[in-house]
Amino acid sequence: MEKTKKGVRLEHISKIYQDPKTGKDFYAVKDTSLDIEPGSFVTLLGPSGCGKTTTLRMIAGFESPDEGEIYLGDEPINELTPNKRDTAMVFQSYALLPHYNVFDNVAYGLKLRKVPKDEIRERVMKILDLVELTGMEGRMTNQLSGGQQQRVALARALVIEPSVLLFDEPLSNLDAKLRVSMRTEIRRIQQEVGITAIYVTHDQSEAMALSDKIIIMSKGVVAQMGTPQEIYYHPVSEFVADFIGEANFLKGKMTGKEGGNAVLDIEGNVLRVEAAGHMEAGKEYTLVLRPEAASLADEGGLPCEVVLSCFMGSYQNYHVKVGNTLVKLEEHNPKNKKIYSVGDHCALVFDPRSVHVL
């Protein structure tokens, strides 16, 4: 796989669709610009209908952008048909050719490229080895399990040595356990080959596990782009915070500053958090608190009332009310901790540093 890696650049890309019910046009993707670095693994993440699949299909060439230009490396590719683009896609439904066996499926792209027979054989076997399907080359695709079919689909995409690998929710048809092991596989193979990969999913844990960078999309626009850590710890909006992981939102008014801390009034309680640069006294702010970052104590934090207490095995799940705000939290390793019951009045405690101000 000695090939120069290529990045993908989207410049002000839009795609307009017609709503089949109302007949009105709307932006499926709107003015989206992305710069995907060569060799990186980037995930487009978002709820259904956010435009992530449309974006991917525009990169593959199945859809044509209504505005903007797409570059593969430095080459504009808007006018190229999918078969002329140096990209290869792994489909949600695997889309293996059902009348071919594993070998012929993987060899299909090479045959189209008129690669000599011996070389086809060699390259196919090498790739099947990489995806751990050695010995399966004679099987028909319907004799394979879902996970194996997905490996064939991956091998087929890899064998033509594309500049960019595209994944369209490839794991969503697999069961939960297999999904976890396959995503590790995909990441391993991508790292081994060193190929640029763009991956579409609505599963946030998949995105976290796989990606160098996550692009969160909502209603056709990019909501945030960053490393998994950046997005998890520093979401830019309630939407992002809520979409990635669980999040509690505490609303409060900044009453003043004390050293590096901002003083906020939350449901009548005083709370000190690290002040972000943009904060000003007298304004309302929303604080993001992750459920695993908080715990319950008899006293010392924000006074609250337990409304749900539920044993989940590895953690105790609580819903508590701070004034009128519902806060969900997870007390991990609950075996030797005090368990609060519904109706108990106690205190919600957390490290002010683990709170993110929007």
Place this chain on the structure above:
Amino acid sequence: MAKSQGAALDRKKLMADPIMVTTIVLLITFLTLFILYPLAILLVDSFIGDGSFGFSIFKRIFAMPSFTRAITNTLKVGFVVGILSALIGLLFAYVEVYVRMNRVVGGLFKVVSMLPVVSPPFVLSLSMIMLFGKAGIITRFLLGIYDNSVYGYWGIVIVQTLTFFPVCYMMLKGLLKNIDPSLEEAARDMGAGRWKVFADVTLPLLLPGLGNAFLVTFIESIADFANPMIIGGSYDTLATTIYLQITGAYDKAGAAAMAVVLLCITLAMFAVQKYYLEAKTAATLTGKASRGRMLIEDRSVKIPLTIFCALVAAFVILMYICVPIGALFPTWGYKFFPLTTKWFQQVFTRYRGFQAFKDSFVLSFISAPITALLSMIISYLVVKRKFRAKGFIEAVSMLAMAVPGTVLGVGYIRGFSGGLFHTGILQGIYGTGLILVIVFVVRSLPTGTRSGISALRQIDKSIEESAYDMGADSFKVFMTVTLPLIKDSFLSGLVTAFVRSITAISAIILLVTPQYLLITVQINEFAEKGSYSLACAFASILILITYGAVLLMNLFIRHFGTSKQIKED
């Protein structure tokens, strides 16, 4: 918001695919020239055929009592045949899906559903005359009635009903199988009796489908030419009136206007069926049956239903058997023994039977692969691709379904006998084998396209996309992915096209020249002349050929079809 860039890019991508562009252009040319144009010329002729634009020709034909009578006759027959066929079809379908049958009755059902597919359209008229006519075996020899007339209204109704109800039966069977048994079980569980369940649950769910079956038969009946021709006697329908107007009265402008009237009737029916009832059927019966149905074992239900259906089925089969047997009697109606092959011999020695079979066979053999390939290409374009002219291609190929053969025949006469728009261009193809092949193709195209479309809809779109993504162009995708995946549909389309062509008569009878002898035209001629034994001999051989073709296809699919193995997935 401007979608212009996306549209322009889509167009550029399409243009980068010359084979695809050429295919689309050729296809549009073909459809325009051989489906749209002949219909358009009918309109033109009937409005300006007299030299000036106006309704004068329509006024003239509507003043003919024979024509207005033909309209009422046609509608009356169509209506009754539609209702009877839908009801008998429903009964058959219900018995098959709901009642436990023994194997013999089940076998009868299968034969009944197969027969109309392989037999020429007018076989039942022949046997009707031979069984119940003046010299009919049943009327004259068993019952001693000497002057029974089967010609006319009832003759057409009975023959058409028996010909078309299997189509309703197959349609309704499919729908009944899709009703989730839990719905009916829920009603029974709540205390409804079997009749109540049928009336309150099954029937309402089935109603749009029943309406659909009725209309499909109605259209078939209106368009039917051969049966009214043979058994109608003086009871003329629109199709036969148009035929006589052009072959007997040489009134081409009048025939064109009549054809326009017939076309309008069928198009209206077709529009209702296609856009209203089909959508409704799909809306009420979407789910697949979740599991097997408890079959009715109750003898008081089972026995009468089974007996009735078995009798009807046996009767239909008897009528078909009557044809080859009729060809073996020395003189039908007078002398039955000893059985003789003299009619079969005469077919070949005296009446140029060999040429007739050769001509029919060769023309159908040429048109079948063209039809099959063309319908698969159309299906592929309609289901899998998007481009501007797609709507046109889809609409025109569907339109061909609603055009009665007689109308198309008149359209071809008017459209090509004097060249395009009577200018002499393309006049050369008129009267040749080529135009016959084209008519065969056009007449079979809708059936092939419909089956191709439904086969392709079941194939995940991303399979073709993946091949495209791997580097295949449209032509490669079609040849290496699409076609292999719908091989079964292609093969059956091939045979259906062959069978439809070799048994076709309505359009072809208007266009055939003495240079070509076609079996169906021969049969029609002999039946007209009253030489039923000869007609039967011709028809028997024809049935043998078509049945052989279907058997061959089934064998082929069983051994070479890939789709089975894919479907198991």
